[in-house]
Amino acid sequence: xxxxxxxxxxxxxxxxxxxxxxxxxxxxxxxxxxxxxxxxxxxxxxxxxxxxxxxxxxxxxxxxxxxxxxxxxxxxxxxxxxxxxxxxxxxxxxxxxxxxxxxxxxxxxxxxxxxxxxxxxxxxxxxxxxxxxxxxxxxxxxxxxxxxxxxxxxxxxxxxxxxxxxxxxxxxxxxxxxxxxxxxxxxxxxxxxxxxxxxxxxxxxxxxxxxxxxxxxxxxxxxxxxxxxxxxxxxxxxxxxxxxxxxxxxxxxxxxxxxxxxxxxxxxxxxxxxxxxxxxxxxxxxxxxxxxxxxxxxxxxxx
Amino acid sequence: xxxxxxxxxxxxxxxxxxxxxxxxxxxxxxxxxxxxxxxxxxxxxxxxxxxxxxxxxxxxxxxxxxxxxxxxxxxxxxxxxxxxxxxxxxxxxxxxxxxxxxxxxxxxxxxxxxxxxxxxxxxxxxxxxxxxxxxxxxxxxxxxxxxxxxxxxxxxxxxxxxxxxxxxxxxxxxxxxxxxxxxxxxxxxxxxxxxxxxxxxxxxxxxxxxxxxxxxxxxxxxxxxxxxxxxxxxxxxxxxxxxxxxxxxxxxxxxxxxxxxxxxxxxxxxxxxxxxxxxxxxxxxxxxxxxxxxxxxxxxxxx
Numbered sequence: 001x002x003x004x005x006x007x008x009x010x011x012x013x014x015x016x017x018x019x020x021x022x023x024x025x026x027x028x029x030x031x032x033x034x035x036x037x038x039x040x041x042x043x044x045x046x047x048x049x050x051x052x053x054x055x056x057x058x059x060x061x062x063x064x065x066x067x068x069x070x071x072x073x074x075x076x077x078x079x080x081x082x083x084x085x086x087x088x089x090x091x092x093x094x095x096x097x098x099x100x101x102x103x104x105x106x107x108x109x110x111x112x113x114x115x116x117x118x119x120x121x122x123x124x125x126x127x128x129x130x131x132x133x134x135x136x137x138x139x140x141x142x143x144x145x146x147x148x149x150x151x152x153x154x155x156x157x158x159x160x161x162x163x164x165x166x167x168x169x170x171x172x173x174x175x176x177x178x179x180x181x182x183x184x185x186x187x188x189x190x191x192x193x194x195x196x197x198x199x200x201x202x203x204x205x206x207x208x209x210x211x212x213x214x215x216x217x218x219x220x221x222x223x224x225x226x227x228x229x230x231x232x233x234x235x236x237x238x239x240x241x242x243x244x245x246x247x248x249x250x251x252x253x254x255x256x257x258x259x260x261x262x263x264x265x266x267x268x269x270x271x272x273x274x275x276x277x278x279x280x281x282x283x284x285x286x287x288x289x290x291x292x293x294x295x296x297x298x299x300x301x302x303x
Numbered sequence: 304x305x306x307x308x309x310x311x312x313x314x315x316x317x318x319x320x321x322x323x324x325x326x327x328x329x330x331x332x333x334x335x336x337x338x339x340x341x342x343x344x345x346x347x348x349x350x351x352x353x354x355x356x357x358x359x360x361x362x363x364x365x366x367x368x369x370x371x372x373x374x375x376x377x378x379x380x381x382x383x384x385x386x387x388x389x390x391x392x393x394x395x396x397x398x399x400x401x402x403x404x405x406x407x408x409x410x411x412x413x414x415x416x417x418x419x420x421x422x423x424x425x426x427x428x429x430x431x432x433x434x435x436x437x438x439x440x441x442x443x444x445x446x447x448x449x450x451x452x453x454x455x456x457x458x459x460x461x462x463x464x465x466x467x468x469x470x471x472x473x474x475x476x477x478x479x480x481x482x483x484x485x486x487x488x489x490x491x492x493x494x495x496x497x498x499x500x501x502x503x504x505x506x507x508x509x510x511x512x513x514x515x516x517x518x519x520x521x522x523x524x525x526x527x528x529x530x531x532x533x534x535x536x537x538x539x540x541x542x543x544x545x546x547x548x549x550x551x552x553x554x555x556x557x558x559x560x561x562x563x564x565x566x567x568x569x570x571x572x573x574x575x576x577x578x579x580x581x582x583x584x585x586x587x588x589x590x591x592x593x594x595x596x597x598x599x600x601x602x603x604x605x606x
Contacts (some may be wrong), residue, residue, distance in 0.1 A: 002509040074572050079573050127454040148446055148543025151430035154573050160529040164468050165486070176534055176569040180391040183468070231479055234461040236539075238453025266479040270375050270382050270457050 002062035006295050007054050010108060010287030011035065011047065011067045013083025013135065017284070018050040020057070021292035025119050027285055031227040040085045042284070044278065048098060052215035055099055063103045064295030066111030066287045068138075073153030078105065080173045082136060104291075104298040107149075108132075110156060111290030112280075113140020114147055116243045118293055124242040129233050130133055130280070131158065132246035133226075137181035159185070163228055184226040186248030189255075192218050206249045216254065221253040227262025232278065234263060245280030307364035309598050310357050311332055312409060314338065314350065314370045314591030316386025316414030321353040323360070328422050330588055343388045351401060351556035358402055365405045366398055369414030369590045373440075376456030381408065385439060401467060407594075407601040410452075411435075414593030415583075416443020417450055419546045430541040432536050433583070434438070434461065435549035436529075440484035446540065449572045462488070466531055487529040489551030490511035494557075495521050508554045521558065528559040530565025533580065537566060541574035548583030555582070578598065 003029060003096040009018045019030030031053060051063060059091060069081035076090045077136060096103040106114075113122075113130035122128040126145040132138035135161035141148040149155050159181035160174060167178020182188065189201035196214055197206045207215035233242060260277055267275075282289060308331060315338060322333030332436035332578075334356060339349040343591035354366060359526040360398045373386035379393045398404040409417075416425075416433035423432040429448040440462030452458050464475060470481020472501035485491065492504035499517055501507045536545060547559060563580055586593060 020571055068574065070571060070590070075573075113533060141445060150539075150574060150576060151543050151572050152541055154571065155541030157538040157571055160571055161464070161535040163465050165466050165528055165531045174571060175321070176538075176571075178531070213337055226466055226479070228468045232464040232535075233462040235479075236453075236458060238458030240454050268373060268457065268460055268477060268479075269464055270373065270378075270455050271453065272456060 004059055005052055006292040007060050007063040008288040008290070008292030008295065009050060009063070009065045010046070010111065010291060011065060012108075013037070013068065014051050017288050019053055019285070019288040019292070020060070021078050021289055022055055023061075025115075025289055025293055027289055030285070030288060033273060035084060037083070037085055040087070042088070043085050044089075044094070050209060051095070051099060060101060061296040062101050062299050063099060064107045064111070064293070064298075065091060065095065065103065065290035066108040066291035067091070068106060068108050070154035070157070071105055071107055073149065075152070079154060082172045094210060101105045102295070102296045102299060106291065106294050107138070107140075107156070108287050109138030109153075109159075110140040110147060110149060111294060112286040113142060113243070113290065114293050115282055115286040115290030116139065116245065116280050117142045119289065120286065121163040122241055127239040128241050128243060129158070129237055129238065129239045130243040130245065133244065133248035134186050136187070136210060136245040137185045137248065141211060141237070158229070158233070161229060161232060163225070163232070174255070180229045184222055184229055186246065188225075189219065189222050189248060190249070199201055201248060201251070205254065207252075208254050209290065219251055219254040220258040222257030224262050227254060227259035227266075230259055230263045231267045234271040234275050241276045243278055243280050243284075245286060249279055254290070305361055307596040309511045310354055310363050310366040311591040311595030311598065312350070312353060312366070313414065313594060314368060314387060314446055314469070315411075316340070317372065319350060319353050320591050321357055322359040322588070322591040322595070323357055323363070324394050326414055326599065328418075328596055329523060332590055333588070333591060337427065338387060340386070341387055343390070343392070347392075350474075351398075354398070354402060363404060365404050365598040365602050366402060366405065367414070367594035367596070368394060368398065368408045368596035369411040370394070370408060371411050373457035374408055375413070376452065376566055383459060385475045391545070405598070405602055407546050409594065409597050410441070410443070410457075410459070411590050412441030412462075413443040413450060413452060414597060415441065415548060415589040416445060416546070416593065417549065418593030420445045420587040422592065424581050425544055426468050430540065430542045431463070431544050431546060432540055432542045433546040433548065434486070436547065436551035437549040438541055439490070440488045443547065444540070445565055461532070461536070464532060464535060466528070466535070474574055483532045486534055486543050487525055489549070491528075492522065492551055492554070492601045495525060504554070506549060508512045508557060511554075513555050518534050522557040523561040526561030527565050529558060530569075531561035532585070533562055534570045535568045536568040537578050544579045544581050546581055548585075548589060554581055
């Protein structure tokens, strides 16, 4: 164990949040930087600058990065990313060399899940699924008391479950069709909002809160599709808790209510009666905290 | 450890296979009995008689049952079943008392998966998904080097993944819609066969083998839906191997070929390039062998 703090960085498509996290997992301070997306070179330079600013304040034990990417932990390589120009790089190795301390890299969905599991809405559970509803749907799995990342580390991509076999293309770096995140994310809500003449999902949620029946029904429709994905999650993982985070989770029961109804009506027993479906507790800081916790855990494994 | 053999029983909707399995997992001998489905009482009496016949041959260390059921391993209770009248019973407790040796009960999909993992097509892997294509789609998960059954033991029901959010009802004891097994099982193939004027899936496969273009295309269509489910499996579990067993897997590459093509085109990297999709090796004996191996493992845990 170490008493030194750890730097945790949560990399998003528009901004990077870099924080100093105590060995107890508490966030001490953090800074936000815009994410350079012109090129991988500029992206990496921006990421280094963000870490540099915190590293200059004093010694740290390690640095953890949560990235919107599939990470091959066996080959030590970021395979591909969404929304950021990062592919084919040993990011952990690069940053470890650059800053002279151990560095870890994990998917941002996994990072948020670890944070909610250790310190948030999943505390004390051994079987937890987290979904982060945003532009896409990020995800993380805690199975049998430990994070599950697949054989190589690129798994747990529950946003890319097929829930409509004849559905629309997923887009970006994903060549699939009918994926969960295409149909139940904040982007899906924004697309539906625009069909109804609202600028985006935020406006749709605001209108629903003000009693606009079309907006309420539109969000309920997204909620029912979310519920179909939760049915798969309950039937496959039979988790104790499903934690729902991300910006679009701010729609709250407007979306989660209909999703819960689908689970109650359609998932298998005993899982459907057992599972709790709850909002995340840590908010947008979960990504930073989780990245730091994973870096800490890697230190422990190495020791 | 024990040198005594173990009885493994694989319970299906029409027949029960009960075998004597050595401590090395090899099947010594087995018997087939019809499954009584008139009532739970007759079902249990038939199951006892099947075990009795083998137990009379000599001492055994334990008895393992693989059942087409969701099992709550925490409450020691079979929650519900498909095709057999078994619900609300502590089957392991009942059989252990009846025969005076430890007994274990697990889902038949889990049992087959454990057998293929220990002795069949999944040997030597740590991340394996098994699908059993029959009347439904049974499934079992080996994640991080151990079987994964969910928090209560009723998980791993991959046949009940939602792959068509607006799809048809699942039926039986499942109140869901658009589930994988409704659209890609042997029953799905038989339904498609009848639409084309064939009596069932067997006849459809035979016709395809004889070059009937409509039959080939019908099976390819089922294969592509199977492939969509495999995309979910690759994206979520990133397994080393997906093992495909069950009677409908005899259609071989007529179904698996198109499924592989969908995975290659639509699943995420690195998992899609890494995963092997292979036929099961143990055949219909996998259920018995797996049930026995699980009983053996339970003995080890208790020792």
